[in-house]
Amino acid sequence: MSRILIIEDETALLRALADSFRFESYEVLTAEDGEAGLRLVRERKPDLVILDLMLPRMSGYEVCRKLRAEGIEIPILMLTARGEEADRVVGLDLGADDYVTKPFSVRELGARVRALLRRAGRLHTLPDSLHFGDVMVDFRSYVARKGERVLDLTRKEFQLLRILVARAPDAVTRDELLDEVWGQDCYPTTRTVDTHVANLRVKLADNAQEPRHLVTVHGVGYRWSP
Ligand code: CA
DSSP: OOEEEEEOSOHHHHHHHHHHHHHTTOEEEEESSHHHHHHHHHHHOOSEEEEESSOSSSOHHHHHHHHHHTTOOOOEEEEEETTOHHHHHHHHHTTOOEEEEESOOHHHHHHHHHHHHHHHHHHHOOOSEEEETTEEEETTTTEEEETTEEOOOOHHHHHHHHHHHHHTTSOEEHHHHIIIIITTSSOOOHHHHHHHHHHHHHHTTOOSSSOSSEEEETTTEEEEOO
């Protein structure tokens, strides 16, 4: 699961956010000032930072600027107070990826965090190829083979497999798979995902009764197991 760092000096808010993200199964790190936050980013390498702008010791701007100057490209979501419009613009200029204005709902913040993590995952970790057993899949050229035999995978099957492999060992929900693979281009249902996974299992010779690689996570979706 993803590790997020929350840097916020309002203790009650920090605690509420940390509890809520932990409840969603994130690993949560916290810091109450800019310097401590910056140190945690360097030492613990979180996947995403939620960064308050007005902080003791070192402001959110300064944290953001330093991280980007060091070439650290993790997503940064800024928390700003109402009326800090100009501040937001500066923050985005300094390399923040998104912002949420206080007061905000925890649900909205959660949705923004998921979107940023998804985008970051897509940009950085999509694999070019996959090898397991005697199967070889090249995601760039859309070629798949099992031994010498060419596997006839559809474009959607390639894309679905690529995302599951990229996110492994995490499970990916059916809704996320629909977003990532089908996007806006037709009107699929979550059933569409199930059908494609079933077809992929047949083509990759993964046992449908007891799949080893394309594993069903009941009530959630699927995950790739190498
Ligand atoms: Ca503050």
